[in-house]
Amino acid sequence: MKLRTLLHGLNIVTTTGPLDLDITGIVSDNREVKLGNAFVCYQGISVDSHSFIPDAIQKGAVIVIGEKPIAELTVPTQQFTYVQVPNGRRAISLLAANWHENPAKQLKLIGITGTNGKTSTAHLIYAILKASGRKVALIGTVGHRYTNARGTEKQLPAFLTTPDAFALHALFKQFVEEGVEYVTMETSSQGLALQRLAGLSFDTAVFTNFTQDHLDYHQTMEEYLKAKLMLFEQLGDDGVAVLNVDLPVTKRFWHVCADLKRLMYGFNLQADLRPGDVELSRSRLAFTAFTPSGKFPVALRLLGEYNIYNALAAIAVGVRYNCSIAAIQEGLAATVVPGRFERVDRGQDFAVIVDYAHTPDGLENILTAAKHITERQLISVFGCGGDRDNGKRPKMGNISARIADYSVITSDNPRTEDPDEIIAQIVSNLPHDAKYVCISERREAIQHAIAAAKSGDVIVIAGKGHEDYQEIHGERFPFDDRVVAADFLRMMSE
Numbered sequence: 001m002k003l004r005t006l007l008h009g010l011n012i013v014t015t016t017g018p019l020d021l022d023i024t025g026i027v028s029d030n031r032e033v034k035l036g037n038a039f040v041c042y043q044g045i046s047v048d049s050h051s052f053i054p055d056a057i058q059k060g061a062v063i064v065i066g067e068k069p070i071a072e073l074t075v076p077t078q079q080f081t082y083v084q085v086p087n088g089r090r091a092i093s094l095l096a097a098n099w100h101e102n103p104a105k106q107l108k109l110i111g112i113t114g115t116n117g118k119t120s121t122a123h124l125i126y127a128i129l130k131a132s133g134r135k136v137a138l139i140g141t142v143g144h145r146y147t148n149a150r151g152t153e154k155q156l157p158a159f160l161t162t163p164d165a166f167a168l169h170a171l172f173k174q175f176v177e178e179g180v181e182y183v184t185m186e187t188s189s190q191g192l193a194l195q196r197l198a199g200l201s202f203d204t205a206v207f208t209n210f211t212q213d214h215l216d217y218h219q220t221m222e223e224y225l226k227a228k229l230m231l232f233e234q235l236g237d238d239g240v241a242v243l244n245v246d247l248p249v250t251k252r253f254w255h256v257c258a259d260l261k262r263l264m265y266g267f268n269l270q271a272d273l274r275p276g277d278v279e280l281s282r283s284r285l286a287f288t289a290f291t292p293s294g295k296f297p298v299a300l301r302l303l304g305e306y307n308i309y310n311a312l313a314a315i316a317v318g319v320r321y322n323c324s325i326a327a328i329q330e331g332l333a334a335t336v337v338p339g340r341f342e343r344v345d346r347g348q349d350f351a352v353i354v355d356y357a358h359t360p361d362g363l364e365n366i367l368t369a370a371k372h373i374t375e376r377q378l379i380s381v382f383g384c385g386g387d388r389d390n391g392k393r394p395k396m397g398n399i400s401a402r403i404a405d406y407s408v409i410t411s412d413n414p415r416t417e418d419p420d421e422i423i424a425q426i427v428s429n430l431p432h433d434a435k436y437v438c439i440s441e442r443r444e445a446i447q448h449a450i451a452a453a454k455s456g457d458v459i460v461i462a463g464k465g466h467e468d469y470q471e472i473h474g475e476r477f478p479f480d481d482r483v484v485a486a487d488f489l490r491m492m493s494e
């Protein structure tokens with residue numbers, strides 16, 4: 001691709017060197033540079049990749065795109081073109097789009113942001129659009145999937161909730177080639193703040209909720225909120241905002257998209273979409289949906305009252321795209337999300353539920369939902385991730401102590417931290433009468449909970465959900481809560 005074509009749409013401060021070059025690829029990792037590549041660098045959180053320019057040039061890069069004036073850099077004597085931009089991360093996203101010939105412009109993008117509920121809402125939207133006959137793709141935490149022009153569904157692995165720009169635009173190109181029309185995608189606050197979605201125009205933006213998380217990265221709740229607001233700033237002129245009306249913070253989203261159409265959902269009687277006649281049981285969640293398309297009954301396999309919000313958000317998207325009531329009902333009824341209120345059943349007389357809840361609000365939601373279906377005692381198994389916001393640790397300890405009858409506090413991806421120190425922070429402010437045990441080895445903690453359970457009890461194993469690993473000192477070891485629980489249940493029955 002010609003360099004001038006590649007640079008289209010970038011905010012360029014200055015250039016040094018020729019621009020009539022042929023570019024063979026774009027990289028932001030100097031170790032991956034090949035002959036004829038463009039190397040993009042920026043000031044990172046802990047590493048300034050401008051320092052790798054000499055290595056990139058030596059390996060064959062013919063153009064460097066960076067944030068600093070070339071006069072401030074130590075550069076080699078070899079001839080190369082340098083382009084200065086205000087934001088290297090944003091430049092990567094725009095370059096990746098240009099490299100793949102801007103496939104996202106041929107797609108209707110539906111972005112979902114919020115602390116909790118993104119994954120379930122994205123899956124529900126995908127199912128509704130699929131049931132309505134639309135060719136739709138899903139990009140999210142537990143994997144990517146799409147239904148192509150022939151009606152065949154294909155699945156792809158996921159490594160980040162919001163993929164990096166190179167992977168993201170490669171996905172968009174694949175979707176376009178396969179005849180996909182709509183893409184529903186989780187948009188994480190970090191993905192937004194790191195400019196992975198820069199330059200994209202969203203057709204619909206969904207806000208689920210807002211509670212404490214990721215403060216290890218964003219530092220303050222205000223900065224965390226600003227990152228989420230970025231999605232709504234990227235709505236197109238005909239875009240629609242789908243907002244949770246029950247939250248005071250929604251006013252901030254309202255102001256960002258004041259000139260666009262909004263669909264408000266929640267329990268508030270002023271909402272455009274709201275529930276009635278709610279029925280919660282061990283086997284299903286059902287309610288009557290009051291919508292701009294009329295009222296109709298819906299039933300979900302996803303349990304927990306909090307999933308009413310996720311379902312209403314998905315219904316709003318279905319209404320926005322004129323999906324039939326039958327398609328909305330079919331999509332909701334068919335949706336199962338891995339690691340979200342997922343039952344592990346081996347014929348035992350007590351329930352075992354695995355869920356991804358890893359925030360204070362998420363843990364409170366899953367435990368409250370489980371409490372509604374508990375006949376006897378609720379047993380909670382959870383921990384907190386290492387190298388992440390430690391302010392939520394005592395909060396989660398108190399939530400479990402308040403809602404569960406017995407808490408088994410354990411390890412959850414300790415990363416570089418000492419698991420016992422994390423656990424000590426979780427229990428640092430528990431009430432004196434709290435019933436709990438600390439077992440740092442997660443496998444032993446799950447075994448202990450299962451051994452302690454009696455008929456009518458419910459065990460909630462929270463924090464990891466769909467994950468199939470434990471991350472310890474930078475290394476990932478195979479570990480799946482669902483598999484571990486199933487193994488112990490099988491051993492009990494033998």
